[in-house]
Amino acid sequence: MFLPSRIRRSAGGPFYGAGLGVLYNVRLHFAGAHPMNRALDHLYIFAMVFLTAYSQVVMRWQVGHAGNLPVGLPGKIQFVIGLLLNPWVISGIIATFFAGVSWMLALTKFQISYAYPFTSLVYMLVLASGVVFFRDGVNAGRLVGTAVVMAGVLIIARFG
Template sequence: MNPYFYIFGTLFFTVYGQIVLKWRLSGLKVILPEGFSEKIVYLTKLIFDPFIFSGFASAFIASLFWMAAMTKFEITQAYPFMSLAPALVFVIGILFLGETFSIGKVLGLGLIIIGIVVTVKY
């Protein structure tokens, strides 16, 4: 199996988790209570929402893929690929969640991608 599969799996499940959490919480129109104990109770109830739970499960699955990737790569070679997560979240957020688009975000992501190429290639 191609070792980059493990990095792809890490990215996929990381991004999935972030997107599904934002999507679901936005759909529920969550308003966090003021009191500390009320926050804990409310957040605990949210964890049992199937979509939110899948977001947390995807974080766990992403960590399993990351452990597999660490058996195939040096961390200094693999970790820069994790910088693709913000770029993927940016694109998916705009396309599916109605997030804002700005030239500054595009320039920042361009710099991240240039940094990935430089770090991995040289």
């Protein structure tokens, strides 16, 4: 009753009567957007991916730079406070905040089932950054898994 008529028509049958009409065959009203606008809408997703990866890499860099975690509770508290006051860590926290904002904006443009798989691109960027900046090891399993994830994202982006 409270659903837009287009959704009510597409969500008929027992699903609608069971209150599941919203979950059945719903299309965002942005689906008919101009292709250029659609491409620009993807910037929200890619901003989230980049900002999240940046945050993770900066955190790893600064935590590694800070040294080992002290054993006692007072030392741990001082260690964490020192990290929280570090300008690089602050930039990572700010990046995480804006990644969340970008994600919210992306969700105004895309169905979550389409947008969410793109978050796996964060893993790929962090993996590559770990190899380049921190000399993290990569085995064949990680490379094959990353290729499979990338293929899945490409399939969703193309046919999603």
